[in-house]
Amino acid sequence: MRQNTVRLALGAVVSCFFLMWSAHRVIAQRPSPVTMTRLYTGPDGQTHGERIEIRLRPLSIGGEQSKTSAVSGMEFRRFPPGWMNDWHTAPKRQYVITLSGRSEVEMTGGKKFVNNPGSVVLAEDLTGKGHITRTFGSEDWISVAIPVPRK
Numbered sequence: 001m002r003q004n005t006v007r008l009a010l011g012a013v014v015s016c017f018f019l020m021w022s023a024h025r026v027i028a029q030r031p032s033p034v035t036m037t038r039l040y041t042g043p044d045g046q047t048h049g050e051r052i053e054i055r056l057r058p059l060s061i062g063g064e065q066s067k068t069s070a071v072s073g074m075e076f077r078r079f080p081p082g083w084m085n086d087w088h089t090a091p092k093r094q095y096v097i098t099l100s101g102r103s104e105v106e107m108t109g110g111k112k113f114v115n116n117p118g119s120v121v122l123a124e125d126l127t128g129k130g131h132i133t134r135t136f137g138s139e140d141w142i143s144v145a146i147p148v149p150r151k
Contacts, residue, residue: 101141
């Protein structure tokens with residue numbers, strides 16, 4: 001009787017270990033979400049920012065992709081370390097994608113978003129007080145700006 005209890009307990013422990021290990025592998029294999037920072041003008045006339053997830057759908061050839069976005073051009077930009085553009089609004093609705101270097105966007109109240117290589121910003125704060133953009137670190141901040149039509 002006691003031997004059966006020990007076997008059942010051992011079987012339960014092994015089963016729990018296997019289930020936890022399997023769940024961990026599934027979670028570890030899930031890719032991290034693709035996100036971007038959206039800057040927009042709120043009803044208070046201030047720039048606000050939020051991180052939003054870019055929705056991706058599976059491809060039949062493997063991988064994932066987003067819906068196609070309408071764009072109207074592209075421009076590359078380079079700014080030196082220590083550069084700052086004081087309070088300003090976005091000149092047009094645009095994606096700004098950091099290629100190298102680092103920058104940050106600061107909003108009223110001191111909230112900041114750091115842009116490392118690969119960061120995507122959708123700048124839609126076309127009115128109001130705007131935001132501050134600055135570079136930091138020892139490298140030039142190189143980005144690509146891609147204008148998008150107004151909604």
